Amino acid sequence: MGSNGFGEYDHRIDYVFKVVLIGDSAVGKSQLLSRFSRNEFSMESKSTIGVEFQTRTVVVDRKTVKAQIWDTAGQERYRAITSAYYRGAVGALVVYDITQAQTFEHVPRWLEELKSHADNNIVIMLVGNKADLANLRDVSIEDAKEYAEKEGLFFIETSALESTNVESAFYTVLSEIYKIVSRKALLDNNSQGARSSSLQGGTQIMLSGNEDAVKVNKTTYCCSS
Secondary structure (H helix, E strand, O other): EEEOOOOOOOOOOOOOEEEEOOOOOOOHHHHHHHHHHHHHOOOOOOOOOOOEEEEEEEOOOOEEEEEEEEEEEHHHHHHHHHHHHOOOOOOOEEEEEEHHHHHOOOOOHHHHHHHHHHHOOEEEEEEEHHHHHHHHHOOOOHHHHHHHHHHHHHEEEOEEEOOOOOHHHHHHHHHHHHHHHHHHHHHHOOOOHHHOOOOEEEEOOOOOOOOOOOOOOOOEEEEOO
C-alpha cells in the first residue's frame, strides 16, 4: 500500500463517509478542515460562502476510507442553503469557540437543525475550538463536558492553529462510524445489504493517534488540550 502525500493512499477505497462541520460563523470550522485535510492553517481565512468540501483518505482496521468533509457556512442567511447538504451525512462536528460563550449557547440550535435533516444514527462530536486562547476562555471544559454527556455526544477541545487534537476529533468520529458500519456488515453478512447502507455514503477513517480521546461514558468522549 503506497502513500501519495499527507495521509493519502493509492489503492481502492473501501468506504466513503460524509461528515459535516456546523456551528456559528468564525468559530474555526474551515481552519479545522484545512488542518485535517491538508495540514494547513491560514491567518487570513475568509468566511465560507454556502458549502465547501475537502477529502482525506485514511486507513482503519485495514480498510481504506475516504472522508468527504463538508464545511457549512455559519451565517444565518446561508442556513437554508446548507440544510440540503445534511442529507447523507453520517458524522458531524458541531464547533464552538471557547472564547465566545454565545457560540456555545447556540449549539442546541445547531443540534436541532442537524437532527431534523440528518440520519438518526449520525455520530456527533462537540468541538470546542481555539484552545490555544485558553487565557481568553469563556466556556469551561466542565460545562461543555456536562452538556455533551447529557446529549450523548462526543466532546473534545481543539486548536486548529496549533494542530492540537484535530486528528483525534476527526478520527474519533470516523472510527465510530466504522464501528456502526462493521456491526451492520456482520448482521448483513449473508447479503449485499451492507454495501448499500446509508452509512457508506460519507467519510473516511484511520485508527491511530486516538490517545487524546478519553471515554466519559457509553457514548461520550472528552478531552482537553
